């Protein structure tokens with residue numbers, strides 16, 4: 001049962017009144033509703049506690065109140081209040097700005113295979129980093145950094161088109177620095193706080209958290225965004241032995257005190273029912289995750305399974321390992337590394353920050369705040385004063401030592417090759433074997449001390465489980481399961497997760513994944529497949545993967561052949577035409593081109609016809625100006641006049657360096673519609689798209705084949721993401737998906753896409769949509785132009801020998 005009903009009215013402590021519209025989000029401890037402020041009718045979000053026994057909202061409200069004026073990316077809170085519930089207790093609620101959907105939801109629903117391209121990851125990652133930096137600057141750490149806790153937020157007046165990612169859920173946030181700027185001492189031991197999927201190794205090991213731990217969470221979010229998953233996801237998604245997850249116990253442990261209602265609540269019942277086994281399983285699972293994370297500290301490449309690990313991630317991981325408890329992270333440097341993810345960012349990345357220099361920074365975990373003891377516990381383990389990897393480890397991880405130096409003075413690539421060879425021969429690299437045995441000893445010691453610490457702290461731990469509800473579930477089943485008191489992820493969810501896993505594996509067989517999977521297998525071989533194989537779950541995964549690839553082999557090959565066919569046909573056609581021209585001895589210049597165009601005009605697609613018209617304009621002396629004029633006229637005829645506001649917004653977006661695609665985002669549907677109950681049906685995806693696509697294919701003069709459908713679907717999902725304002729995706733990236741299609745087919749799809757975009761959107765959005773379409777067609781026209789130029793160049797090269805032949809013939813005749 002939801003806590004609030006539609007139409008219900010709530011009153012704040014300062015007299016504000018709100019009416020509930022619908023539920024838009026849910027976490028483990030609270031529900032979030034869309035509400036209307038009575039009077040002004042402004043839309044807001046209202047967060048209310050689910051149970052009176054876990055009270056986080058009031059504390060969260062106070063933190064947000066302190067942050068809102070100082071942090072640009074913070075969510076604004078309006079009022080806090082008490083909702084009278086049946087029974088002796090009430091629940092707290094707070095009213096805040098309404099934000100868009102969270103990143104976990106966007107990733108799963110709007111991104112193909114949950115993966116963003118590096119450009120997108122760069123934009124999203126920077127925004128997340130800035131949000132964290134702002135919070136840290138105010139003396140707080142969040143301690144529950146995960147994609148579900150970043151919500152999309154539109155830009156304000158100055159930057160209307162900008163989508164930023166706002167940090168929500170400060171229920172676990174903690175002050176690490178006093179208002180006077182004095183760092184608080186690290187506690188020698190701390191209980192686990194956060195979500196185990198995104199928690200840092202420090203946190204797993206019972207260390208007090210600081211800024212660096214938020215950044216680990218951020219890095220894991222980034223990796224997941226890029227790769228579509230995390231290596232320890234499998235452990236989370238598939239419970240060992242096919243049992244159910246003990247989410248109930250997790251929540252039950254969080255209960256700070258016995259229930260005040262006097263009745264055993266659902267959570268308490270759950271706790272009594274099976275606390276022992278649940279806690280055990282949870283500990284096992286967390287231990288597996290910790291082990292996985294430890295391996296990834298050694299070899300950041302292991303973080304990635306569907307693509308090669310970007311160097312930026314390797315460097316950030318090495319940097320975070322060196323940060324001490326009290327160290328202030330160098331956010332600017334981190335942003336610089338992020339830029340490397342994008343194509344042109346390399347040059348701006350800048351020199352390494354002090355923490356990456358050869359000598360450890362003097363404040364590294366040591367000093368006036370009592371961190372010395374913590375830092376000394378196991379510097380190599382914690383990676384604070386010394387890099388955790390050490391020179392050998394760093395080299396193994398693909399980092400050329402902390403300061404660029406490499407083992408044995410060899411360049412890192414050479415070392416890597418040597419190690420590869422040794423691994424292939426079944427021999428560990430000398431440095432590596434030492435390092436590994438050290439690591440094994442260290443891990444053994446640590447797990448012993450951890451289990452001691454666990455047995456001490458069990459019961460009082462307040463942790464959060466980041467698995468099940470990380471997307472702030474709007475999933476009715478999940479919500480019911482929690483509310484109904486089982487709080488366990490049902491086995492059907494387990495099945496769903498597993499089948500999702502299978503689906504994602506099978507999706508990875510699609511053609512556009514081929515190169516990635518090739519490089520993945522290469523990088524697996526290179527990156528110490530040995531360690532990976534040591535993990536039983538990996539062995540299973542590998543077996544599954546092998547089975548999947550066996551199954552997929554034949555369709556993949558046939559798809560490959562399909563892809564090659566159009567190019568082959570084109571080559572043959574071009575060859576035939578050339579020989580006909582040679583036989584006919586006709587002019588091969590522009591006249592020839594025109595003639596070819598003429599013979600083909602029956603099957604010209606609308607886009608090609610438009611290009612032809614452009615050509616005629618040029619012949620008539622109109623040139624590019626004529627083409628633009630025609631385009632303007634076309635637009636004017638079928639696009640209603642722009643509303644001044646929308647046009648101004650688009651203009652403003654351009655002024656701020658935003659692309660038209662970004663401007664397009666500005667005019668998307670209300671953010672709360674995304675993923676919520678009122679989410680519009682996805683008209684473009686799946687089988688529903690088959691008919692319009694077939695029509696587009698016919699218009700393009702090619703038969704629409706089922707094989708093509710998968711390719712179109714990717715593109716359409718991409719457009720869907722765009723349309724829902726999920727991400728700032730350049731149109732060129734969407735167009736890239738068109739590559740591999742036969743040009744006429746691609747043109748057909750593109751035309752259909754443009755029409756679809758233009759007609760299915762609200763009229764007031766049209767100026768932005770048309771700008772986006774223009775970007776798309778400019779991209780396509782540019783590509784077409786380049787193709788034409790290349791074809792002409794080839795034609796000219798083939799014509800060149802002819803005058804020489806003619807000369808030779810004349811010479812021969814003269815000689816005779």
Ligand SMILES: Nc1ncnc2c1ncn2[C@@H]1O[C@H](COP(=O)(O)OP(=O)(O)OP(=O)(O)O)[C@@H](O)[C@H]1O
Nearest residue numbers: 025026027028029030032045098099102148169472
């Ligand atoms: N201001 C907001 N506007 C729109 N949606 C929001 C807002 N705040 C939160 N949400 C949505 O509600 C979900 C749950 O909110 P939140 O994380 O604060 O709840 P919680 O119970 O503290 O969650 P957790 O289980 O992670 O502790 C979020 O993931 C987000 O999708």
